[in-house]
Every structure is written in C-alpha cells, then in structure tokens.
Amino acid sequence: MGFSKKEAPNCDWCPARKNCFYELLEDKSSKKAWREIRIANRFRSNETVFYEGENPSGIYVVCTGKIKILKASRTGQQLLLRFESPGDLVGHISSLAGWPYAGSAEAMEESVVSMIDIETFKKFLLHHPRSALALLREVSRDVRRGEAKARDIAFKPARGRLAGTLLRTVPEAAVKKNQAVISGLKRKDIAEMAGLTIETTVRLLKDFENRGLVARKGKDIQVLDVEKLKSLSGHFS
Secondary structure: OOOEHHHOOOHHHOOOHHHOHHHHOOOHHHHHHHHHHOEEEEEOOOOEEEOOOOOOOEEEEEEEOOEEEEEEOOOOOEEEEEEEOOOOEEOHHHHHHOOOOOOEEEEOOOEEEEEEEHHHHHHHHHHOOOHHHHHHHHHHHHHHHHHHHHHHHHHOOHHHHHHHHHHHOOOHHHHHOOOOEEOOOOHHHHHHHHOOOHHHHHHHHHHHHHOOOEEEEOOEEEEOOHHHHHHHHOOOO
C-alpha cells in the first residue's frame, strides 16, 4: 500500500500535536491547508520510508510509532544517527536544500508517516508565508540538537552521554505516567547514539541497573529513576 489521503490522521485529534510542526502554524487557514495536503502510509517494523542517496520526494512527519535514521558505509555497515518520534519532521533539510537524503529512514515499530511532496510544500509556503517561521524553528531545533550531541561527545564523560541518550529515547508523556520503556533498540544502537563502544555501553547499563536507575524487561529497558539520570547527564538539553 502506498501513500494515500485515507491513511492521514486528523491533526486536531493527534496526541502528539503539541510536539508537531502543525501546532506551530499560527492561523486556522494554514492549519486547514496543512491537513488537506497531507497523504500518509503505514509502515511495519523494519520497513524503509526512504533511502540514503535518493533524490527527495517530499517532507515527512512521523504521526505514530518511531523512525530511525541510518547512514551506511561503503562496506554496508550501518550507523544509527538518531530516531524520530511522533510530531517530528523528517527529510525536510534535504528537501529544502535540494540534496539527496543524507540517511535512510526506517520504521522501528508499526508507524504512520505523513508526506507532503516538495512542489506542494513550496506552494503551501508561498500561500502561507508566516508558516516559514514555523519551519525555521524546526530547522533551528535540528541544528541545536546536532550541536548538543557534538558538545556531549567532546566534553561529557561516558556515564553522562549514556544517561542523556536514554532520556532522549523516551517520550515525556511516558515519563509522567511512569511508563518509560525503551524498546526496539539494540545495545549497539544505543552505543552508536551515545558515541560509545558496545563494551562500555553494556558495562554502564549493568551499573545503572545495579544502582536502580534502569531495569531490563526482556530486550527492553525500563527507566526507573528519571531524576537521577538527568543529574548524571547534566540535565541534557
């Protein structure tokens, strides 16, 4: 099944609305237009949304589930760059720059992803110019996130980097409900996101477990003490 209007969720009813580009739009006209131009598709776990090196086909929004961004080496090895949660824009930087996608996007679990093709998106910005300010905020957030990761790798000790990575993987809503569970990530993935070796990651996770900060639930990790992890991470920004 491809992208269709039928699969596009109603933005006004979306539980991730507060984290979405849609919420940054300032007037009813632009919000209505945004709802109308979206098409969506449902992806199973490990299905690819787009491939690294492809010419951009559009701007994507994660509606439900999780999407991971991967970069491959010439030998076929993959590096997990980051993951995107409901409300996050994906592929917008490459689309705006006219560059091939810098990484592949793959569903970590069953996910619904909306798309707006590039020409339609450009027309949307021309008809709703104030929406460009919302887009600038999204791009600025991406830049700051990249700078924060580079800073952490350069200056933070291993424990702080791992604690910050674990905190980034759980939605704030899940933390508030005491349901902060990290699923769908291998130890290798966590190590890559934190800029650590697998051996160091496994050792520190065991240390966190012994200290009551996290607990293993099969292949998943349950976060037990968010405040202590924040303290270790230097309150990751």
